[in-house]
Amino acid sequence: MEERYNSFAGWCRRTYGRHLYRVALDAGMTCPNRDGTIDSRGCAFCAGGSGDFAIRYEGQKLGKEDLRYTGQKGREGDYIAYFQAYSNTYAPAAKLYTLYKGALSDPLFAGISVATRPDCFSPEIYDVLKGLKEEFPQKFIWIELGLQSMHEASAERMRRGYRTEVFAECVRHLHELDLPVIAHIxxxxxxxxxxSHLETVRFLNETGISGIKIHLLHFLKGTDFGREYEAGNIRELGMDEYVDTVCECLAVLDPETVIHRLTGDGSGELLLGPQWSKDKKRVLNAIRHEMKVKGYVQGCRYEKE
Ligand code: SF4
Known part of the structure; x- marks a missing residue:
């Protein structure tokens, strides 16, 4: 490992010989935590599932000119179609087939990454994924699942709307189909x-996920956690505490797990705090420095079950 952790950039270079860039897509989804199926208020931290630069996508062919607002500089085949906004398996299987097939057929993309919830799958959707994997053997299909925490009390506090066992069961199904899973915490x-965080990471080790995105809790305007933060009921993490926690999590994480992200993007004008998180470069440098100071590499405290 070129770095002290198994970074996505390093893994891309080793696996594909080049960097791959995510292109955020908004396929017009919603989620059961917003449309009233489970709740209508959304998760307590979530201000909406869409990224700043998400491209509205209905399965059409995209060209480099469609990416000009993303600032990404890859060539054809260097991109990942990232179905990012809301829950991207929360639609009829036929619609999902059209969307995923559109991206997998597009020479712009090396593969797709589908962000969703583990309770938004059905046998038909698993069949769609299985079929597309066979139809496009040269492309990859990754599934990104928002776990956030393995603790049921936290799941209730954030109004996640499903039990942790649902996540584990979904990962088992996806692995049976040989589909890699990236978990968000x-x-x-x-x-x-x-x-608590170390227990979540150890739980993820047991599930055998392929990748992880580690986010800082951002307090955003219009969210319940944002309101609690403004009322002084929830404290924000200091940068040193965040950096230390991330390093300890990396130490117990399976060394094979690819790190797709080590900080979150707190949507600019919605961010109430922590303000230090706006300087992502500083946070990443601090994590790298702290790993070195502690003498850690990813997995140095990993205990295989
Ligand atoms: S975090 Fe995901 S599941 Fe929760 S409200 Fe936002 S889009 Fe829906």
């Missing part, structure tokens, strides 16, 4: 401490 959830 959040550091700094209310009532969680270092040990």
């Amino acid at each position: 959040i550091i700094g959830l209310p009532d969680e401490d270092l040990n």
Whole structure:
């Protein structure tokens, strides 16, 4: 590993001989936590599932000119179609087939990455994914699942709307189809401490995920956690505490797990705090420095079950 952790950039170079860039797509989805199926208020931290530069996508062919607002500089075949906005398996299987097939057929993309919830799958959707994997053997299909925490009390506090066992079961199904899973977790959830986060990482080790995105809890305008933060009921993490927690999590994480992200993007004008998180470069440098100071590499405290 060129770095002290198994970075996405390093893994891309080793696996594909080049960097791959995510292109955020908005396929017009919603999620069961917003449309009233489970709740209508959304998760307590979520201000909406769409990225700043998400391209509206209905399965059409995209060209380099469509990416000009993303600032990405790859060549054809260097991109990942990232179905990012809301829950991207929350639609009829036939619609999902059209969307995913559109991106997998597009020479712009090396593969697709589908962000969703583990309770938004059905046998028909698993069949679609299985079929597309056979139809496009030269392309990859990754599934990104928002776990945030393995602790049920935290899941209830953030109004996640499904039990942790649902996540584990979904990962098992996806692995049966040989589909890699990238899990999202959040550091700094209310009532969680270092040990809570380490337990979440150890739980993920057991599930055998391929990749992880580690996010800082951002307090955003218009969210319930944002309101609690403004009322002084939830404290924000300091940068040193975040950096230390991330390093400890990396130490127990399976060394094979690819790190897709080590900080979150707190949507600019919506961010109430922590303000230090705006300087992503500084945070990443601090994590690298702290790993070195501690003498850590990813997985140095990993315990194989
Ligand atoms: S985090 Fe995802 S599941 Fe939760 S409200 Fe936002 S889009 Fe829906």
